Amino acid sequence: MTMPTPTLRSKPIIHSDFPTLCDGLDYAATCDTGFNFYTGKGDLKTALPYRELRERAVDVAKRLVKFADKDARIGIAAVSSPEFAVLFFACQYAGLVPAPLPLPVTLGGRSSYERQLQRMAETGDFHALFTPASMESIMSSALNDTNVPVISFEDVLTLPQGDNLRPHGPDGLCYIQYSSGSSSSPKGILGTQFSVSSNCRGITRDGMQMKEDDRGTTWLPMYHDMGLIGFMIAPMMSQLTVDYLDPQDFTRRPMTWLQLISDHKGTLSYSPTFGYELCVRRWREDRELDLSSWRAAGIGGDMVRPEPLTEFAKTFGPMGFAEDAFKPSYGLAETTLAATFAPFGQGLLKHTIDMGRYERTSEAVEASDLTPDEQKRTFVACGTVLPDHAIEIRNFDGDVLGQKQVGQVFLKGPSVSPGYFRNKQATEASFSKDGWLNTGDLGYWLEDQLVVTGRFKDLILWHGRNIWPQDIEWAAQAAAPHRCGLACSFATGGAGDEKNIMLLLECRTRDPQLLDEIYTAVTAAIRLEVGVPVKLQLVPRGTMIITSSGKLSRARVKEKFVTGQIIDLLDETPMKIVKSDTV
Template sequence: MTAVDRFCSWLPYYHDMGLVGIVLGCVATQRSVDYLPTRDFAMRPRLWLKLMSMNRSTISFSPPFGYTLCARRLRPADTQELDLSAWRVAGIGAEMIHPESLQEFAIAVASAGFDDRAFLPCYGMAECSLAVSFAPLERGARTDVVDMDRLAFDGEALAVPAGNTTIKGKAFIDCGRPLPGYELEIRDDLGQPLPERRCGRIHLRGASIMSGYFGNVEASREVLSADGWLDTGDIGYQADGSVYITGRAKDLMIIMGRNMWPQDLEYLAEQQPEVRPTDASAFSIPDEDDEETAVLVVQCRESDPHKLTKLTERLQQAIHSEFGIHCLIELVPPHTLPRTSSGKLSRSTARKEFLERRSLEAQQEPRSSMPTDVQRHQPVAERAAS
């Protein structure tokens, strides 16, 4: 950090990145910070960039969806009025990072002087008083492309050789090495440490690890060991000392023997023009044969039944083409998907509410008149969006 650094933030104060990373960070370092109300950012994301341009801010952090929202909403005329050349640290964290969303943002604001080397991926959580690792400064967001099938079926993050087009690869963001004083281990389901490029649960130990959850001894015992190790609940792997996050253990879906992450299905949905960032939630439910079936609930403002049907078909085709699985699609009105207090999607609550809607529909429309294969594979309740 330099003497001329100036922060800018739209993050809510109750969010750990907003509170610890920005509010307390600026108090501790005595740096100036410009705040944009979170609601204003959600309604007009370009105000964030406008404020940074006006005050020549050098440091700002956001979850990935913030960058995606800006890229989607910016018009060419908007960038002509911006000067983002002073922005030297564009931090990204708090949720899974898709390299494509960062590229989309960088392209959208390149004419405003933004340098994509400013991207600073990081990994952290409230249980660690926030930061665990940072990628190197002024290097930008680097990726590790691994064999998608080996990762899904064997849990091995096998690097795909550069230029190889025969292997289906998936890119994960390098979140850097653990900060000084932190120990990090990747462990299997039995708690045994795994070597590099093996995917498992991330465990941490360090001075800023919490002593426990307030007023919840049982929950504290579930994640904290007697010798100070924290089970983060995150899944990832290490390569050359850097940590790569692949998802959350509680969100992992096992479909036809394949490990799948809800973020991948949600990302495919968000690429559709009718779907906004964070307007999709994926999870799995048991089918009639007690096998897991993927479900994708998508918020959509479209009301034309024909267009809704086309959207459902596009989503199913995209998912089948990418992952080779069938997925139940439910289109719902805006503001249906539940969120946490920090604004993140709550997949567990979305799953619960989906099952409740499905149960209600079964009571209203007996499924006995429908062929078994249609019951299992028919997209769920497109009419919910009308």
């Protein structure tokens, strides 16, 4: 009977203090730890000790050296499987640059997926694309107009084998991480051996303060930086055992995530807020869980929403989950993964501000007893910056701002990417010559901790106010009297104050009476809580487009809307012009 790899390493822990990933895996292979892959029911499918991972990766690397020139890009379908891990590390030993690719279920329909994949292959100038046999047809269809060969994981093992390895040096590349696809042209973010090693060290030594008896558990996809770096590369670089659940299995059976933590005494696990929210919705009190071992329940990948997290702690507190185990953090793929971590034991440091004041002056002033409830907004602090890194909050003139003044978040440090692959224009727009990265996020300082308020490009400017689309979306979802899905808000039309503010809300019904009830309730709530004119349109389930990281792509939903590809359930016809009333 196959057993999962143990928690204890049998060798001293080394916190990612290696110049390259190959050096890290060479050491990890001397330990007893490794990766374990589970079914949706929590049964062990495959155990992959680091020693076996290295053996298999070296074998494949000798084939890849003959297959492609040094630094050639190899697209790899990033399934949560031993095969993906083997191929990714084989590229490291062969001196190739892997590009983990999102899967068809993530990008809103086959045609949309194929367009995105083709753009990635073209911008990355792929030498080949490796995929499971089950996905070979859709990958081949997507790349039909290119000369990029699509090769199954199984057929890679039949390539002729050479004798030599060609590992990356400390100054070499490591991977290309594609942006999550919120725009029409995904950008290839370069990860170097130096930047990745630096960030892994910051994560394991400083942010997570990893211990000898720690064990990771994850359902995060490998094509996103939280999954790839946070739960594959960084754990390997610190010899940590990780238990994996496929992301699709998680969405069907989220309790399996918690069951794995309970069964194997997991201590470290991360999720965007919606993952915790899904567990609360699906909890049926049909099993016994012991979550007392979970010392770091990380939150990242999207805005940290305190209400669902508080509900998670309330629901699973009786099973040993400690609310102060919550560990908000902030990061982005351009800085490899992590930039800030909340201190251990802090939990959710909440800051409720007066949004009316914020929208007028860009100051994060605490709400008072005189602040109307609809003007209050609670943010969560995302912690302090990693050692050897720096963050500045700047206004649009480039001036550095002080406490509780909202501006653009700039970041500098050894983890920052050198830029985007073969995209000089985008690189110059985001990365300064003196090493500062414009993250595109807005935030402020709460003493020494960063509070992130949203993406600058999503901000809606209306009559001198800064309107956050998330506020409109969350108000709509909370007010809907029947089960509704995702909401998406954005501005269309004229410039300045002539623009229209749209709100699309997915509904899981086509019953006219229920739709009318939803419309009436949501319009009333938006009028009360947001106080700006919003045009509401009820749309079918599955209308929204989700990025590879699980985020709502407002830009692509807006593009879909303005080109007449959105159906109005109150009209049942594709619409280019909104007929719904203004809230």
